[in-house]
Amino acid sequence: xxxxxxxxxxxxxxxxxxxxxxxxxxAGLIGSAGILSSTSSLALTLPKPKxxxxxxxxxxxxxKDATTYNNFYEFGLSKSAxxxxxxxxxxxxxxxxxxxxxxxxxxxxxxKLTTNFQLEERVYRMRCVEAWSMVIPWMGFxxxxxxxxxxxxxxxxxVYFETLHDPKQMPRQNGGSIPWPYREGLxxxxxxxxxxxxxxxxxxxxxxxxxxxxxxxIVPWKYGFKGIKSIVKIKFLDRQPVNSWQAIAANEYGxxxxxxxxxxxxRWSQATERRITGGFSLFNSRIKTQMFNGYGDYVADMYKGxxxxxxx
Amino acid sequence: MVxxxxxxxxxxxxxxxxxxxxxxxxxxxxxxxxxxxxxxLHRTGIWTLRFLLIxxxxxxxxxxxxxxxxxxxxxxLGLFTFFYASLHLITYVWLDLGLAWSHxxxxxxxxxxxxxxxxxxxxMLPMAFTSNKAMIKKLGKQWKRLHQTVYVVLxxxxxxxxxxxxxxxxxxxxxxxIGLSLLIFRIAxxxxxxxxxxxxxxxxxxxx
Numbered sequence: 001x002x003x004x005x006x007x008x009x010x011x012x013x014x015x016x017x018x019x020x021x022x023x024x025x026x027a028g029l030i031g032s033a034g035i036l037s038s039t040s041s042l043a044l045t046l047p048k049p050k051x052x053x054x055x056x057x058x059x060x061x062x063x064k065d066a067t068t069y070n071n072f073y074e075f076g077l078s079k080s081a082x083x084x085x086x087x088x089x090x091x092x093x094x095x096x097x098x099x100x101x102x103x104x105x106x107x108x109x110x111x112k113l114t115t116n117f118q119l120e121e122r123v124y125r126m127r128c129v130e131a132w133s134m135v136i137p138w139m140g141f142x143x144x145x146x147x148x149x150x151x152x153x154x155x156x157x158x159v160y161f162e163t164l165h166d167p168k169q170m171p172r173q174n175g176g177s178i179p180w181p182y183r184e185g186l187x188x189x190x191x192x193x194x195x196x197x198x199x200x201x202x203x204x205x206x207x208x209x210x211x212x213x214x215x216x217x218i219v220p221w222k223y224g225f226k227g228i229k230s231i232v233k234i235k236f237l238d239r240q241p242v243n244s245w246q247a248i249a250a251n252e253y254g255x256x257x258x259x260x261x262x263x264x265x266x267r268w269s270q271a272t273e274r275r276i277t278g279g280f281s282l283f284n285s286r287i288k289t290q291m292f293n294g295y296g297d298y299v300a301d302m303y304k305g306x307x308x309x310x311x312x
Numbered sequence: 313m314v315x316x317x318x319x320x321x322x323x324x325x326x327x328x329x330x331x332x333x334x335x336x337x338x339x340x341x342x343x344x345x346x347x348x349x350x351x352x353l354h355r356t357g358i359w360t361l362r363f364l365l366i367x368x369x370x371x372x373x374x375x376x377x378x379x380x381x382x383x384x385x386x387x388x389l390g391l392f393t394f395f396y397a398s399l400h401l402i403t404y405v406w407l408d409l410g411l412a413w414s415h416x417x418x419x420x421x422x423x424x425x426x427x428x429x430x431x432x433x434x435x436m437l438p439m440a441f442t443s444n445k446a447m448i449k450k451l452g453k454q455w456k457r458l459h460q461t462v463y464v465v466l467x468x469x470x471x472x473x474x475x476x477x478x479x480x481x482x483x484x485x486x487x488x489x490i491g492l493s494l495l496i497f498r499i500a501x502x503x504x505x506x507x508x509x510x511x512x513x514x515x516x517x518x519x520x
Contacts (some may be wrong), residue, residue: 020344025496041353061346064346065346066346069345069346073479076479077479079345079346079347080345082439131477132347132350172482176480177479177480247471248479249479264422267423267424267425267475267476268423268425268476269418269419269422271415271416273407274347275347276346276347278346280342281344281348281349282348282349282352282407283338283407284349285349285407285408285411285412285414286409286410286412287409287410
């Protein structure tokens with residue numbers, strides 16, 4: 001898969017373009033994103049191309065499913081709660097507070113980040129720890145760009161993130177069971193990996209509130225809960241932070257949370273997953289989960305020699 | 313109404329089919345969330361537990377109200393519990409696992425929540441097969457003992473639910489609480505009946 005730089009986030013693409021693009025993807029014509037500015041009808045009349053496994057990405061999940069079925073516990077525990085309740089969240093203006101072991105300190109306007117860094121569109125598989133998955137076209141900038149902008153000190157070994165804590169806007173934050181705000185973290189090399197994205201859009205549009213607007217993390221080789229939403233704080237640390245799910249149940253959720261079909265959740269298998277594509281899926285039984293969610297070529301080196309059953 | 317137990321039974325029968333009807337309707341409306349298999353699993357599972365609790369509430373309701381209608385409908389409620397449990401199992405084995413039997417056996421052996429779920433369904437099987445009048449007659453006192461395993465099924469069903477939720481235990485604990493109350497009622501009534509010289513209601517033999 002290759003990632004082409006494409007467009008700024010004010011360019012809007014409707015779903016029909018994605019649908020025709022999906023056909024191209026299925027035909028193996030293009031690697032991932034990056035044809036938004038070109039028209040695709042011409043390409044479809046070409047002779048049937050040779051199958052090139054390297055550039056085939058799975059069928060996209062429909063925008064409707066990806067934006068109405070997800071976890072965002074700040075708005076409720078059901079999969080429909082985020083899309084039902086997040087609509088009124090205020091995301092403009094939005095600042096991210098940067099701190100910890102870095103030279104760049106204090107709040108930064110999100111707008112400054114999106115104009116400073118090159119936005120890209122990328123189609124990634126998204127594997128939830130609950131054993132379902134989607135394929136989503138995200139839009140964002142590389143976390144690596146942001147890290148460089150923050151000028152971390154050499155003592156900084158981890159990047160730590162926090163979600164907005166505002167029970168008035170996020171009703172479930174009044175309830176217990178999770179210590180708010182939601183927290184996540186990455187090792188520095190994971191943060192600098194070329195796959196790691198700070199996402200501001202999906203399906204060619206601005207990120208909907210329920211999917212973590214206006215700024216969220218996407219780490220495609222890790223379980224979905226690592227993709228912290230509505231980020232307001234980023235800190236550079238010398239010690240490994242405790243992420244929220246680890247705080248809730250350390251025996252079930254680790255810091256790394258790498259997608260791994262060989263290391264089961266203590267209560268359920270991670271060997272397979274139900275792929276959500278949209279359309280009639282009643283007879284789509286489970287598919288095999290891939291090591292590192294299929295992104296081993298990009299990330300496996302970072303974990304060489306590590307016992308992944310222990311550091312799950 | 314009192315003279316038409318058949319009509320009441322028919323109405324209960326129709327009501328019991330309602331959750332399935334709504335499920336099928338939602339299916340045709342493409343309204344089973346983005347993950348329909350998960351939704352069917354959840355709905356059939358939750359209705360199994362609800363029907364189990366409704367079934368177990370029949371004897372206490374008979375005791376409290378004195379109306380025999382509750383006992384007359386107990387068998388079909390029990391059978392509907394088994395029906396929804398079977399739909400739940402079929403959804404898991406067929407739709408979810410795609411009949412991958414090795415995966416199924418691994419799950420049953422290695423995932424405690426599936427182990428207890430499977431065990432609960434297996435314990436319902438002999439109860440379902442001995443629910444007709446002939447078997448009640450044939451088994452006599454043993455029938456009652458056999459059908460008391462329904463409380464084991466209840467315990468396993470609640471455990472199944474508790475062990476599968478990701479974080480919030482509120483819902484499974486509500487069901488467990490209701491089930492426990494029903495069990496305590498029966499135990500209390502049993503000892504109360506023993507202490508007083510009154511004979512206990514002999515509803516078990518009239519079941520069906």
